[in-house]
Amino acid sequence: MIIIYNSIMYVCLCSAVTTNQIIKCVRAGCKDLDAVTKQLGVGLNCGSCIYMISDLIANTESHDLSRPTDPDDYEPNES
Numbered sequence: 001m002i003i004i005y006n007s008i009m010y011v012c013l014c015s016a017v018t019t020n021q022i023i024k025c026v027r028a029g030c031k032d033l034d035a036v037t038k039q040l041g042v043g044l045n046c047g048s049c050i051y052m053i054s055d056l057i058a059n060t061e062s063h064d065l066s067r068p069t070d071p072d073d074y075e076p077n078e079s
């Protein structure tokens, strides 16, 4: 299953880590779950975030971080 995350959301609630933090971590060189865990401290408590983090790692290239993720930066299309 491929899930596309186009907005910021918390993935690891225990460590307060968001989708964008994980995507940026992967793009900076953390290519597997162990590397992301060591870098961001995700998945070390309850572990319920592991599946979503693994999916994010596997599909990082499909995520567009150039889109506004802060609601204050969002400008709707005028059409």
Ligand code: FES
Binding pocket: 011, 012, 013, 014, 015, 042, 043, 044, 045, 046, 047, 048, 049, 050
């Ligand atoms: S939500 Fe990530 S360890 Fe609990």
